[in-house]
Every structure is written in C-alpha cells, then in structure tokens.
Amino acid sequence: MKKELQDTRKDYTLKALDREHISDDPINQFTRWYKEYIEAEPIDVNAMTLSTVSEDGYPASRVVLLKGVADGGFEFYTNYNSDKGIEMKSNPNISLNFFWPELERQVRVEGQVVKLTEAESDEYFNSRPLGSRIGAWASPQSQVIENREVLEERLEELEKRFEKEEVTRPPHWGGYRVMPKMIEFWQGRPSRLHDRMRYILLKDDSWKIERLAP
Numbered sequence: 001m002k003k004e005l006q007d008t009r010k011d012y013t014l015k016a017l018d019r020e021h022i023s024d025d026p027i028n029q030f031t032r033w034y035k036e037y038i039e040a041e042p043i044d045v046n047a048m049t050l051s052t053v054s055e056d057g058y059p060a061s062r063v064v065l066l067k068g069v070a071d072g073g074f075e076f077y078t079n080y081n082s083d084k085g086i087e088m089k090s091n092p093n094i095s096l097n098f099f100w101p102e103l104e105r106q107v108r109v110e111g112q113v114v115k116l117t118e119a120e121s122d123e124y125f126n127s128r129p130l131g132s133r134i135g136a137w138a139s140p141q142s143q144v145i146e147n148r149e150v151l152e153e154r155l156e157e158l159e160k161r162f163e164k165e166e167v168t169r170p171p172h173w174g175g176y177r178v179m180p181k182m183i184e185f186w187q188g189r190p191s192r193l194h195d196r197m198r199y200i201l202l203k204d205d206s207w208k209i210e211r212l213a214p
Contacts (some may be wrong), residue, residue, distance in 0.1 A: 012104040012188025014139040016197035019209065023183035026042050026183040026199040026207060027072060033100075033185065034069075040102040050076070052087035060085060060087065066098075067124060073177035075116065075125060081172045090175065096178060104188030107179050117174035125169040133167040161179050181193060184212070 034104060046066040054166055059067035060083065074096060079085055088094060096109040106129050117171040138155045145151065180201065187195040196212035 008051035012194065013189050013190055014104045014155060015187050016189065017185060017187035017197055019197070019211065022185070022197055022209070024207065025207070026180065026185075027069060028198075029185060030183065031069060033103075034106065037100045037103055037105075040100070042100070042102050047075075047098075048074075050084060051097070052084050052095070054083075054087050060084070061090050064199055065176070069102070071177065073111075073114075073179045075167070075175055075177050077121070077175045079139070079173050081205045082141040084142075094178060106186045108182075108184040108186070109178060110116070110182040111178050111180040113176045113178050118174070122169050124175060125173070130167065133169075134162060136173045137170050138165075150151050189214070 025031065027136070034045075043065075047063050048066050049061050050060040051059055052062045062084065064073055064076050064078065064084075067077055080089075092112045092114070094111070094113050096107075098107040100106065125136070128136075133156065137158050138151060180199075181200065182200055183194060184198045189195055191213060194214035196214060198210050198212050200208040200210070202208055
C-alpha cells in the first residue's frame with residue numbers, strides 16, 4: 001500500500017494564479033472560482049471540509065455543505081447539539097477547506113464562526129424538502145444510538161405528528177456564518193511549483209494579499 005501511494009502522481013497543468021488576475025476582495029475571488037467550478041459539473045459542488053477543535057484540544061474535520069456566501073462570510077447549517085455545534089460554542093475559531101480537483105484548485109479559510117439569526121435559519125429551514133425538515137427533528141446528531149431502527153421508528157412517529165401540524169424549525173437546528181480572517185487560493189502547477197495567493201484581513205477591514213511558496 002505504501003508503494004502504491006508513493007507512486008501516485010499527477011502533474012497540474014490547467015491554470016495559473018497571479019496577482020494581476022485576482023480580485024482585491026477574497027469573497028469576490030471565491031465567487032469567481034466557485035462559478036467556474038459549477039461549470040465543471042462536479043458531484044456535491046458545495047461540499048467543504050469544516051474543522052473544529054474540542055475543549056481538550058483535539059481537532060476534528062467533517063464534510064458539510066456550503067449554503068450561502070453573504071455579508072462577508074460562508075454559511076452552513078447543522079444541529080447545534082452535534083459535536084461540531086458544541087465545539088464551535090466553546091471555540092469559535094474554525095477552518096474550512098474546499099477541494100476542487102476538476103480545476104486543480106483548493107481554497108482554505110480560517111476565521112471565527114457566528115450563529116445566523118433565527119429569521120435567517122427559519123427562512124432556509126422552510127425552503128428545505130419535507131423529508132429533510134422532518135429529519136432535522138428525528139436525528140439526535142452525534143449521539144450514540146442502539147441501531148438504525150431507533151431512527152426509523154422516530155421518523156415514523158414524526159411523520160404521523162406532522163401530518164396534522166406545520167413542520168417548524170427545531171430549536172436545536174440552525175445556521176452559522178464563518179467570518180474569514182485568512183483565505184488562501186491554491187492553484188496546481190507543474191512540477192509541484194503550485195501558485196498560492198493568501199489574503200489576510202487587516203485591522204481596517206482591508207485585505208493584504210501575498211504570494212506564498214508552494
């Protein structure tokens with residue numbers, strides 16, 4: 001297995017990245033790249049890796065779905081009582097990573113997470129398919145359960161309940177916005193001499209842009 005992994009190589013040749021052709025604002029640059037990624041027709045175009053840190057200092061990563069880029073930040077939704085929800089409550093410093101192999105690109109984001117307003121969470125929750133809305137009620141996310149039947153029985157109970165009443169957003173579910181302090185754009189280049197452009201947020205809310213060695 002070690003030899004197979006070491007012998008796996010790909011040379012990156014699709015694009016380049018330089019200061020003359022990037023936006024002064026990293027959110028605009030992200031939006032530009034994201035539109036190009038949509039055109040590549042990937043699976044789960046809005047997938048991103050969210051990394052948090054537990055109270056005892058252990059990092060944890062999982063893939064979640066980006067649901068908005070607004071007010072200078074990156075938005076997603078989850079269960080507040082999940083492991084990541086608990087970790088973000090105790091330590092709001094988090095990171096995101098977008099990997100777009102079809103374009104030989106990735107984007108790293110570091111910043112702090114804040115909760116969206118109840119109105120914002122309600123608006124998105126009400127736009128979800130019925131099954132997803134009921135599922136938010138059914139799953140005690142991150143908790144140990146005896147078997148899958150526990151979930152299926154809970155789901156059946158809730159489906160019967162919501163035949164007679166509106167499926168409102170559960171109080172333990174809602175949105176977050178990641179407010180970036182650093183965003184790095186990585187473009188694969190030949191011979192592993194990749195392009196890396198980093199934006200750093202300054203105290204006056206402007207962005208410093210600098211090139212990093214690969």
